[in-house]
Amino acid sequence: MSGPAGAPGNGRAASRAARARERWGVHGRGQHERDNQAGPPAAADGGTGPGAAGHGPRRGGRRGEQLMVPRAQPDSYYGKPVLKVPVWRLRDVGGYLFMGGLAGASGVLAGCAQLAGHGRLARTAKVGAAGAIAVSGVALVADLGRPERFLNMLRMIKPSSPMSVGTWVITAFGGAAGAAAASAVTGRLPRAGAVATAGTTVLGPVVCTYTAALLCDTAVPAWHDAHREMPYLFAGSAAAAAGGLGMLAGPAGEAGPAVRFALLGAATEITAKSLLLRRLGDIAEPYQHGRPGRLMELAELLTSAGLAGAVLGGHSRVATRLAGAALLASSALTRLGIFEAGQVSAADPKYTVGPQRERLNRRRAEQQEAGVT
Amino acid sequence: MSTQPAKRPVPPAAQRPAFDPAAAAGYGEHPPRVGFFTDTSVCIGCKACEVACKEWNHVPEDGLNLLGMSYDNTGGLGASTWRHVAFIEQIARPGDAPRDAAGSTAFSADGSRWLMASNVCKHCTESACLDVCPTGALMRTEFGTVVVQSDVCNGCGYCISACPFGVIDRREGDGRAWKCTLCYDRLGAGQEPACAKACPTQSIQFGPVDELRERARLRVTELQAAGESGAQLYLDDPADGIGGGGAFFLLLDEPEVYGLPPDPVVTTRDLPRMWRHVATAAVGLLAGGLAAALSRRTGA
Numbered sequence: 001m002s003g004p005a006g007a008p009g010n011g012r013a014a015s016r017a018a019r020a021r022e023r024w025g026v027h028g029r030g031q032h033e034r035d036n037q038a039g040p041p042a043a044a045d046g047g048t049g050p051g052a053a054g055h056g057p058r059r060g061g062r063r064g065e066q067l068m069v070p071r072a073q074p075d076s077y078y079g080k081p082v083l084k085v086p087v088w089r090l091r092d093v094g095g096y097l098f099m100g101g102l103a104g105a106s107g108v109l110a111g112c113a114q115l116a117g118h119g120r121l122a123r124t125a126k127v128g129a130a131g132a133i134a135v136s137g138v139a140l141v142a143d144l145g146r147p148e149r150f151l152n153m154l155r156m157i158k159p160s161s162p163m164s165v166g167t168w169v170i171t172a173f174g175g176a177a178g179a180a181a182a183s184a185v186t187g188r189l190p191r192a193g194a195v196a197t198a199g200t201t202v203l204g205p206v207v208c209t210y211t212a213a214l215l216c217d218t219a220v221p222a223w224h225d226a227h228r229e230m231p232y233l234f235a236g237s238a239a240a241a242a243g244g245l246g247m248l249a250g251p252a253g254e255a256g257p258a259v260r261f262a263l264l265g266a267a268t269e270i271t272a273k274s275l276l277l278r279r280l281g282d283i284a285e286p287y288q289h290g291r292p293g294r295l296m297e298l299a300e301l302l303t304s305a306g307l308a309g310a311v312l313g314g315h316s317r318v319a320t321r322l323a324g325a326a327l328l329a330s331s332a333l334t335r336l337g338i339f340e341a342g343q344v345s346a347a348d349p350k351y352t353v354g355p356q357r358e359r360l361n362r363r364r365a366e367q368q369e370a371g372v373t
Numbered sequence: 374m375s376t377q378p379a380k381r382p383v384p385p386a387a388q389r390p391a392f393d394p395a396a397a398a399g400y401g402e403h404p405p406r407v408g409f410f411t412d413t414s415v416c417i418g419c420k421a422c423e424v425a426c427k428e429w430n431h432v433p434e435d436g437l438n439l440l441g442m443s444y445d446n447t448g449g450l451g452a453s454t455w456r457h458v459a460f461i462e463q464i465a466r467p468g469d470a471p472r473d474a475a476g477s478t479a480f481s482a483d484g485s486r487w488l489m490a491s492n493v494c495k496h497c498t499e500s501a502c503l504d505v506c507p508t509g510a511l512m513r514t515e516f517g518t519v520v521v522q523s524d525v526c527n528g529c530g531y532c533i534s535a536c537p538f539g540v541i542d543r544r545e546g547d548g549r550a551w552k553c554t555l556c557y558d559r560l561g562a563g564q565e566p567a568c569a570k571a572c573p574t575q576s577i578q579f580g581p582v583d584e585l586r587e588r589a590r591l592r593v594t595e596l597q598a599a600g601e602s603g604a605q606l607y608l609d610d611p612a613d614g615i616g617g618g619g620a621f622f623l624l625l626d627e628p629e630v631y632g633l634p635p636d637p638v639v640t641t642r643d644l645p646r647m648w649r650h651v652a653t654a655a656v657g658l659l660a661g662g663l664a665a666a667l668s669r670r671t672g673a
Contacts, residue, residue: 075627075629075630076629076632077449077459077461077629077630077631077632078442078445078632080448080449080632081539082538082539082629082632082633082634083534083536083537083538083539084451084533084534084536084539084540084541084542086530086533086534087530087533087534087542087543088530088534105658105662108658108659108662109662109665109666111662112662112663112665112666112667113666115663115666115667116666116667118666143529143530144527144528144529144530144548145526145527145528145529145530145543145547145548145549145550146526146527146528146548146549147527149508149526149527149528150527152508152510152525152526152527153507153508153527153529155508155509155525156507156508156509158506158507158509159648160504160505160641160644161504161505161506161507161531162505162644162647163505163507163529163531164507167507201659201662202659204658204659205654205655205656205658205659206651206655208654208655208658209651209652209654209655209658210651212647212650212651212654213644213647213648213651216640216643216647217505217535217640217641217643217644217647218505218531218534218535218640219501219534219535219536219537219637219640220534224640224643227643227646227647227650228646228650230650231647231650231651231653231654231655232650232653232654232657234654235654235655235657235658235661238658239658239661239662243665257665257666258665260664260665260666260668261661261662261665261666264661264664264665265661268657268661346534349629349632352634353629353634353635356634356635356636356637357627357629357635357636359636360635360636363636
């Protein structure tokens with residue numbers, strides 16, 4: 001199986017997975033190395049015989065922890081994915097992760113800049129927030145299987161569904177951002193504009209971070225298992241993007257807050273990402289290899305360039321603008337990379353089966369040990 | 374490395390009253406929870422379940438292909454495949470039990486065996502698709518099953534990413550998500566689902582879940598006593614990661630051999646923790662914005 005490109009399969013899902021593997025260059029452990037002979041995972045690593053595997057020499061004060069269970073060899077049904085690859089499109093939902101973050105963090109920057117008396121920077125951020133949230137809304141509706149039914153999202157508020165919560169939050173944020181931008185640009189209704197700006201400042205952070213729950217509250221291994229770090233990564237990436245926009249399009253004299261916001265954001269993003277990759281172990285693979293890996297790598301380069309430009313550029317307008325553009329692009333690539341990495345991890349059964357099998361074997365070994373003693 | 378299963382005190386099965394998903398969903402007086410027990414040890418791979426399901430539910434054709442996967446030319450569950458029969462050809466390894474006199478499905482004299490299993494939506498007790506559905510299109514029925522209301526679904530696709538079994542999918546050209554309804558219409562009329570009705574070997578058994586669980590335990594004990602050492606129940610345990618399936622299985626090998634996840638956990642168990650991190654990150658972002666704007670206010 002895993003035949004030629006577009007191999008016949010179960011309608012859409014199979015071809016989606018096949019396409020995914022081809023596009024992302026995932027090898028999926030050959031087809032069927034062991035021709036489906038699973039059985040109890042034998043002690044594959046030399047040295048310990050099958051008998052020794054269960055009750056290995058645990059006591060004895062050897063270095064660190066002894067591996068109680070032989071490393072699982074993930075098996076699968078003809079190499080087919082266990083999960084369905086998410087139907088969300090990269091352009092729409094991957095793009096939304098970036099645009100939504102840009103909008104939310106721009107809403108925050110707008111309010112904070114306003115508060116600090118940087119009116120012109122605030123205006124740039126307000127326009128940015130309104131534009132980005134408008135694009136986000138269009139992308140999200142376009143991604144629905146039945147776009148004409150998008151209002152069904154507003155039938156209920158469901159805390160168990162991040163998409164439901166998010167719909168309400170971005171609807172409210174969109175209204176506030178539009179009003180704030182309109183007031184700032186036209187100069188009319190300043191008091192209503194101030195209220196709207198306060199709204200974007202309060203709702204903006206949620207717009208930036210709820211998308212982490214949206215992705216992580218799925219069965220997709222690379223997303224779900226990253227749920228501890230993802231909100232911080234997204235918050236950082238969003239702040240870097242909004243700061244970057246302020247640096248790129250904002251007034252020359254008021255770049256300070258935008259630069260500091262971007263620096264804080266980029267630092268948070270880098271920290272969260274490295275923690276995430278370290279904790280995930282094998283599941284982090286899709287973030288580091290193939291096309292998503294390249295996207296993330298390029299994003300890192302751009303972040304470094306942006307940071308260097310922001311810090312070393314000093315009062316050079318050109319350097320600040322270039323640095324801002326680099327940070328914006330970096331945020332976009334990071335989001336696209338994370339989105340694709342999730343799809344890769346869903347398309348290959350080893351990311352689903354491997355960790356679950358190890359967890360199950362570990363639990364069984366623990367139970368057995370508890371039963372013995 | 375990956376997330377640990379939620380550690381929560383689980384009383385022994387005997388003391389614990391069975392969790393009733395229909396009651397939890399707000400149904401007052403309601404019929405008992407029903408489901409499937411699929412005993413794969415007697416499946417003969419006739420695919421009558423696949424055909425009966427398609428016919429009764431008017432599920433459209435979704436590809437006439439030769440997949441090169443033994444006799445499986447269906448591929449897997451999807452928007453237009455609500456029952457799927459898997460075919461697995463195995464060669465025995467040293468130590469595997471040979472076929473015994475009673476004709477159990479262990480390996481035959483030539484050292485091979487054929488596993489067949491009819492897969493279906495698990496109608497989970499803790500159902501991720503239902504939890505994440507933003508429109509309420511996915512709902513719990515009075516029978517404790519999980520059904521998509523096609524007149525409400527707007528095709529957002531969240532359920533598809535959330536299902537730990539890869540069951541539900543979006544139908545091309547239609548845009549909405551579809552899956553097994555456990556023949557909700559037939560249940561309402563006091564009939565059993567079409568697949569169970571059509572199964573000639575009683576591999577697919579329909580009934581109240583409590584009763585099916587008991588039957589399954591008896592059957593697996595019987596098989597193990599007969600030397601079928603790989604026989605195991607899958608998703609029958611209310612203490613597992615999905616709170617037990619409304620549809621569960623007797624398998625002759627590990628779940629992953631059949632394309633099933635060995636230890637699925639409903640993603641929404643971690644959602645409260647996710648929301649806490651989201652809230653912390655959001656507060657941090659706001660604080661960062663304030664710090665960035667207000668620091669060096671005079672100096673800048």
